[in-house]
Amino acid sequence: MTLMPFAWIRGLSGGLRPLRALVARGWLRESDVDAWLALLHPALRLSRVMARVTARQWVADDMLALTLRANGNWRGALPGQHVQLYLERNGVRLSRSYSLTALRPDGSLEIAIKRQVGGRVSPYLLEHLAVGELLELGPVYGELSWPEQAQGLLLLAAGSGITPLLGLLRTALAQGFSAPVSLLHYVREQGQRAFVAELQALQAQYANVQVRWSLSAAPADASQLQGRFCVEHLADITGLAQRSVLACGPAGFVAQVQQWWQGANQVGGLQYEAFTPPALQLDSQRREVRLGFARSHWVAPADNQRSLLEQAEAQGLTPAHGCRQGICASCTCTLLSGTVRDLRSGLLFSEPGQPIRLCVSAPHTDVEIDL
Ligand code: FES
Incomplete structure (x- = not known):
């Protein structure tokens, strides 16, 4: 009650x-x-x-x-x-x-x-x-944003990559965006065309909106494309070179889009977001180290093969965190001593007072952090 x-x-x-x-x-x-x-x-x-x-x-x-x-x-x-x-x-x-x-x-x-x-x-x-x-x-x-001044947009989504793009599209249309927008959504089969009824309705309501689906694991119908992202799928898009591109999907899909964009002399910009975590650059030599949590008055055995966030959680601590991919910054903490490796770049940091993201940093030596 x-x-x-x-x-x-x-x-x-x-x-x-x-x-x-x-x-x-x-x-x-x-x-x-x-x-x-x-x-x-x-x-x-x-x-x-x-x-x-x-x-x-x-x-x-x-x-x-x-x-x-x-x-x-x-x-x-x-x-x-x-x-x-x-x-x-x-x-x-x-x-x-x-x-x-x-x-x-x-x-x-x-x-x-x-x-x-x-x-x-x-x-x-x-x-x-x-x-x-x-x-x-x-x-x-999340950093994706709708380029208000764009002469046209190409939205490329794979799987659940449609979700942030739909949020942007809904808002832009509600605010009167009138330049051409083409959305290509890549799915495996018909039933995975998320929000299909609404997207078809938007296409019928707004003359500047075009939506197409491409199926990779089932036969496409005459209005659809077949297979994974390729340059041929863009053949019907008018003014393609001027269009700003927003892409969201698994890392492999986003990498394909980036590759196309870099070779295509696009005038419009590219924003992208991959929702699979980046490959981690772990030290090839496993080492045991000591991990100190200053505010918790706790020192624990640790290793250089897991992130500081994982190892803090394994010790029963509950550091604030969000994305666990190094994006949102909500796990940022201060390095007090020792050296950490940034698991995205492989770079080492050892400056005391340096802010580090626990989810993408691993201890390289004995480390003390302000947690
Ligand atoms: S949890 Fe988002 S940056 Fe670490």
Whole structure:
């Protein structure tokens, strides 16, 4: 039973400021305050963003759109960004990031979740999460943006790469964008054409919008393309060289698009986002090291083969994090001593006071971090 309706708690965030000040001074613990607030309403928190599921809608055979309404701690996001989502299952806190497909004027937001077969999060969300349940949201991140001044756009999406591009497209059209927009969505089979009814409706409604699908694992019909991304698929696009390109999908797809763009003398720019993690450049020689967490007063044996985030979590610590790919910066922490390797570039950093991203840094020597 809750003592107040959900609509009220959205307006309560400002009223919690005195409690936040007491927590900041160390006079109260945030977890204690949150426990009291949860008695008034389970979505009421001092600073954490809790969101209630207000609608579920299947938008493809393997993709579900969830409409969420967040408490008053939600600070908003931009179209094309992603949000970290947390849930607890069997006592284990799990986290995944999902693209925002809509940011509605009424303050609600929509994310789309693709089923990952054998996954620990998406099958639960798709099959069991009910309207009215609560989820926790984390940091938002993502750099894709709609080039307002573009003479035309080419949107290239593979699989769930459609989701941030749809968020951008919906917003741009609602704001009156009128230059030509061509969207090519690469999927394996017909049932994976996410948001197909809406995209067809947008194409019918807006003369400047053209949408096509390409199927890689099933026969395409006469209006569709067949196979993976290739330059022949772009043959019908008018003014191609002038168009700005936005691409999103698995790393291999994005690499193909980059390769085409670099060789094509495109005048319009390229923005891209790959949603598979970058290959990690681990040290070829395994070493045991010592990992110190200064604020936690904890020193633990560690190795140079796993990220600092993984190793901190293995020690029972719960560092703030979001994407786990080095993008969102929410795991940034200060290096106090020792040398770390950036797992994306292989470069070594040993400057005390240096900010490091725990999810893409591994200890190279004994290391102490401000955690
Ligand atoms: S968790 Fe996003 S940068 Fe580390």
